[in-house]
Amino acid sequence: MSRKNIIRTVREHCEPVVEELGYDLVDLEFVKENGSYFLRFYIGKTEGISIDDCQRVSEVVGDKLDELDPIEESYYLEVSSPGLDRPLKTDKDLKRNIGKDIEINLYKSIDGKKKYIGELLDFDKDYIKIREDNLMDKKLDREVISKIKLAVKF
Template identity: 75%
Template structure:
């Protein structure tokens, strides 16, 4: 079975379980690295993810994967937090981070800039709205945005 089909089957069967446990499936990947296969689940929730959260999801998902048996070759199952510096890809990611400081990277310049930083205020299917440091709201079309990620301040 191809990688896309494996991911489709795994997502369709495991995402509802993960959501029932109170988490979001942020990303899923099936990769080969140094000769070994890895099935990686990246989970999130408001307030962050702990090692206990990862262990809980891993144990339950492992049982479901044993039942489904969608992957012919042996593989390692990994469940983890997606990390602070990962791109925000889905509407769930954006919703979870309303009020947080984000950086928008653009495909082309708007008003002479390819990068904008501000507080994520709102989003729609078409636009992202941020509050910039000068207290002005900036609405940017999603078609111009190449990447959105959290700004980590220490």
């Protein structure tokens, strides 16, 4: 089975399990590193993720994966928090972060800038709307956005 199919199958069967436990499945990857395979679940919840959360999800998901057995190769199962600088990839990610400051990188310059930082106000399938520090609202076409992540301010 291809990696893409493995991810699709694992997501289809394990995302409901993760959500039943009270977490969001933020991202999922199946990669080969230094000769070993890793199946990584990145989970989130509003209050943040603890080691106990990761262990709980790992045990339940591990049992589900043993039942499904979708991966022929031996692999390591990892469950962790996605971290602060992870990309916001889905509408669910965006919805969870409305009102927070985000950083948007673009494929091409708009108004002489390839990076915008501001409060996430709204979004739809075509646009992301932010309020920059100068209190100006900016609507950016999603087609020109290369990456969105939470802005880390000190």
